[in-house]
Amino acid sequence: MPLTVPVDDLKRKANQLRRQVLEMSYAHGGHISTCYSYVEILVALYYGGILRHDPQRPEWAERDRFLLSKGHGETLLFAALADMGYFPAEWCDTAYRGGECRLGGHVDHKIPGIETTSGALGHGLGLGCGMAWAAGRAGHGHHHYVLMGDAECSEGSVWEAALFAARHNLGNLVAIVDRNRIGSLDFTENYIALEPFADKWRAFGWEVREVIDGHDFHQLTQALTAKRPADRPLMVIAHTVKGKGVAAFENDPTWHVRAVTADLIDQARAELRGESR
Amino acid sequence: MNAAATDFSTVDMRDAFFLRLYDIARQDPAVVLLSNDFGAPSLDRFRADLAGQFVNAAISEQNMISMAAGMAMAGRKPVVYSIASFLTLRALEQVKVDICVMGAKVMLVGVGCGYAYSVDGPTHHATEDIAIMRALSGMAVWSPSESPVAGAMADLIHDLPGPAYLRFDRGRWPSLGELDLERGLRVLGSGDDVVIVATGIMTHRALAVAEALRQSGTACRVVDLVRLSPPARSELAAALAAAGRVVTIEEQAAPGGLGGLVAEFMADEGLLRPLLRLAIDPAKVFAYGERDRLHRDRGLDLDGAVTRIGAWMGR
Numbered sequence: 001m002p003l004t005v006p007v008d009d010l011k012r013k014a015n016q017l018r019r020q021v022l023e024m025s026y027a028h029g030g031h032i033s034t035c036y037s038y039v040e041i042l043v044a045l046y047y048g049g050i051l052r053h054d055p056q057r058p059e060w061a062e063r064d065r066f067l068l069s070k071g072h073g074e075t076l077l078f079a080a081l082a083d084m085g086y087f088p089a090e091w092c093d094t095a096y097r098g099g100e101c102r103l104g105g106h107v108d109h110k111i112p113g114i115e116t117t118s119g120a121l122g123h124g125l126g127l128g129c130g131m132a133w134a135a136g137r138a139g140h141g142h143h144h145y146v147l148m149g150d151a152e153c154s155e156g157s158v159w160e161a162a163l164f165a166a167r168h169n170l171g172n173l174v175a176i177v178d179r180n181r182i183g184s185l186d187f188t189e190n191y192i193a194l195e196p197f198a199d200k201w202r203a204f205g206w207e208v209r210e211v212i213d214g215h216d217f218h219q220l221t222q223a224l225t226a227k228r229p230a231d232r233p234l235m236v237i238a239h240t241v242k243g244k245g246v247a248a249f250e251n252d253p254t255w256h257v258r259a260v261t262a263d264l265i266d267q268a269r270a271e272l273r274g275e276s277r
Numbered sequence: 278m279n280a281a282a283t284d285f286s287t288v289d290m291r292d293a294f295f296l297r298l299y300d301i302a303r304q305d306p307a308v309v310l311l312s313n314d315f316g317a318p319s320l321d322r323f324r325a326d327l328a329g330q331f332v333n334a335a336i337s338e339q340n341m342i343s344m345a346a347g348m349a350m351a352g353r354k355p356v357v358y359s360i361a362s363f364l365t366l367r368a369l370e371q372v373k374v375d376i377c378v379m380g381a382k383v384m385l386v387g388v389g390c391g392y393a394y395s396v397d398g399p400t401h402h403a404t405e406d407i408a409i410m411r412a413l414s415g416m417a418v419w420s421p422s423e424s425p426v427a428g429a430m431a432d433l434i435h436d437l438p439g440p441a442y443l444r445f446d447r448g449r450w451p452s453l454g455e456l457d458l459e460r461g462l463r464v465l466g467s468g469d470d471v472v473i474v475a476t477g478i479m480t481h482r483a484l485a486v487a488e489a490l491r492q493s494g495t496a497c498r499v500v501d502l503v504r505l506s507p508p509a510r511s512e513l514a515a516a517l518a519a520a521g522r523v524v525t526i527e528e529q530a531a532p533g534g535l536g537g538l539v540a541e542f543m544a545d546e547g548l549l550r551p552l553l554r555l556a557i558d559p560a561k562v563f564a565y566g567e568r569d570r571l572h573r574d575r576g577l578d579l580d581g582a583v584t585r586i587g588a589w590m591g592r
Contacts, residue, residue: 109379115350117378120370126340127375130347130355134309137329138352157371160340 001225003217004049010217013047013083014039018245019272020079020092022260028075028096029259030105033243033252035076037180037214038147041238042080044220045145052142055085058112064142065115065131069124070149070178071106077114078103086113122155124148125175129161132173132233147176151183154192159204166205169231174224175206177235179214180242184256201235214238246271285428286452290421290445291388292319293428298356299323301431302330305354308434311345312358313338317388320358338363342371346381354382354434360394361387361403361444365410372440377413382437386445390420390477391528392564392571393447399563403444407476408533410442411506417441418506419461422480423450426503429458446478453480453501461504464516468496471586472520474539476502476527482579483526489583495590505538514546523550524586528577531556553589555582 003010017039025032045051045066052064068077075095082089095103103111106119116127128146135142152158165173179197181188188194201208209223223236242256243249246268260268285293296319302308303326310323311332324331334341338359345355357364364387365372376383387403394401410418419441421427427445456463465480466487475483480501487497500516502508517523523543525536536554543549557575564571572578576585 117374120374122339123343123371123375126343126371127347127350129340130344130349131351132347133332133344134348134351134353157337157339157343160335160337161343163335164337164340164344 001221003221005047007217010040010043010048014043015272017043017076017079017083019269020083021075022246022265022268022272024075024079024092024095026260026265029257030075030096031072031257032075032260033182033249033255034070034073034149036244036246036249037240037242038073038178038238039076039244040215040217040220041147041176041178041240042076044217044224046080046084048217048221050221050224051145055081055113058086062140062142065128065144067115067118067124067128067144067146068107069118069146070121070152071118073147074103074105074107077107078111081111081113084113087111121149121152122157125158125161125165128173128175129165129168129170132165132170133168136170136172143172143174145174145176147178150177150179150181150194150197151188153177153194153197162201162204162206165233170233171228171230173233175233175235176224177237178240179237180240182242182251182253182256184253186253198237201237205232206235207232208235208237211236211238214240215244285425286423287449288424289319289447289449290424290427291317291386291447293424294386294431294443294445295319295323297428297431298434299327301434302327305435306330307352307354308356309348309353310356310358311341313341313363315359338368339371342368342383343375345383346371346375346379349381349383350379354384354437356384356386356434358386358388360401361389361406362401365403365406365442369409372416373413376440377415380415380439383440384434384437385440385442387442388445388447390444390446391479392568395568395571396565398565402562404528404530404557404562405533406442406444407505407527407529407535408537411538412533413440415439416506417504419443419503420476420505421445421503422475422477422501423452425452426456426458433458444477448478450478450481453484456501456503458503460509460512462500462502462509462512462516464498464500466498468498469520470496471522471524471590472498472500472517473524473526474500474502474517474535475525476505476535479526479528479577482577482582485579486526486582486586489579490586493587493592502535505535508538508542510546513542514548517543517548517550521550522553522590524553524555526555526577526582528572529556530559530562532559553586555585
């Protein structure tokens with residue numbers, strides 16, 4: 001489907017969330033480049049009219065499920081869920097603090113709007129398979145979107161789930177890989193052969209779509225919503241830039257886990273202000 | 278707890294469980310059985326008649342556990358069946374994160390406790406599963422000593438309060454009498470010189486040891502600890518307090534097993550008694566062989582246990 005929301009609105013939302021993630025990360029540290037990598041994916045899903053959801057009813061049975069399998073991208077999801085009204089914005093102000101904290105360093109199922117606890121990688125697709133299998137059997141119409149990192153796809157359990165989903169015709173399952181080509185330590189292809197990545201998923205029986213620019217709302221929306229076979233799971237490989245939005249964070253493996261320091265914060269703020277103009 | 282009308286005393290533990298689960302699943306379409314490409318003759322009827330409630334999850338234990346958790350979150354009542362060693366070790370992180378952290382109401386059924394898969398060797402032996410599973414927060418651990426109780430446990434799926442791990446032995450094990458599953462333990466005999474705590478089929482061994490000791494003048498009672506975690510505190514404390522000495526016997530590597538459980542329990546309860554842990558010497562865990570022989574070489578057979586207890590008591 002074409003965009004149902006003006007693209008400028010989505011861009012403004014993306015910028016707003018990047019700025020909020022910056023401030024939350026400045027206070028705490030964490031995985032800022034991981035978050036920046038999938039801002040447009042998240043905004044397209046939640047703000048672009050793709051996900052059927054209701055912040056006032058996090059447990060609504062017919063909601064689409066979004067599973068953040070790369071659970072270290074929590075800062076962005078927290079910011080977005082608070083922005084949409086799943087929980088008070090003040091929760092983000094106290095994230096990562098206060099002794100035993102409500103919003104911690106990975107996504108947790110107890111937080112309104114978050115389906116599953118994550119942080120250990122390679123779990124989301126299997127959880128999504130179980131949910132999708134059960135929903136399909138029960139005749140429910142909702143969909144399951146599982147967002148994984150590309151380096152996460154080194155986990156064997158991802159491919160176990162891939163085998164199952166294809167065999168069981170889980171057409172209500174959509175996996176999205178944030179293909180920023182960087183793991184925790186290095187560029188993925190420097191240490192493991194993920195490529196030819198799309199071909200691998202095709203060989204496993206999935207409908208595969210590549211998004212050349214994973215920060216382009218038109219491309220993302222097209223890939224996520226274009227008509228597809230009802231009996232096959234969909235894999236959307238979104239080619240992204242890790243750290244997208246602030247030059248200092250972009251395409252640099254050292255930013256996987258790193259605190260935004262005082263000498264960088266003003267520059268980052270200025271860049272993000274510029275983007276929003 | 279409805280122990281069903283079927284006479285389970287003449288069937289294998291897992292068959293008793295599956296026979297009962299079949300009846301339950303016919304009535305309750307939410308029940309789903311997942312297996313890692315692992316069967317049992319008693320499963321054939323389930324697979325044939327309830328195909329929509331059976332998932333062969335393939336030799337993919339990690340994905341099987343994640344999927345079961347996802348199914349539970351989607352309102353299903355998943356029962357996951359596998360050889361115990363694969364269930365508890367291969368997919369342990371999935372068990373912790375996807376089931377325990379999220380409180381998913383999943384029933385894990387592992388067969389082949391201890392050295393049950395005798396000559397198949399260490400890959401198939403579940404000689405650490407008690408230590409592993411009882412360490413997981415929220416995980417109920419059940420270890421029945423007989424087929425009828427194993428069958429009755431299928432009824433736990435009706436109203437599972439949280440995650441559960443059921444460890445079944447192989448073979449037919451006759452009833453040892455009444456058991457209140459709410460309590461999850463029973464005391465057999467009434468001697469007060471020694472209380473022997475056992476679980477699973479080693480309870481049968483404990484009863485034989487108790488009888489031998491009785492003949493030599495030592496009065497014993499046996500605790501069949503069916504729910505290892507959480508144990509029924511007051512009942513276990515009362516049983517331990519009633520005797521002067523405590524022996525545990527198990528077919529597990531010693532660290533963290535039943536003996537460890539009882540030692541922790543006594544320390545926490547301030548119930549200090551001389552304690553002898555009969556378990557597998559950690560240096561001798563990995564082996565291939567007939568089960569009786571493996572027991573004998575590790576002092577867990579009848580004669581070995583009686584001798585070790587006698588020596589410990591200074592007789």
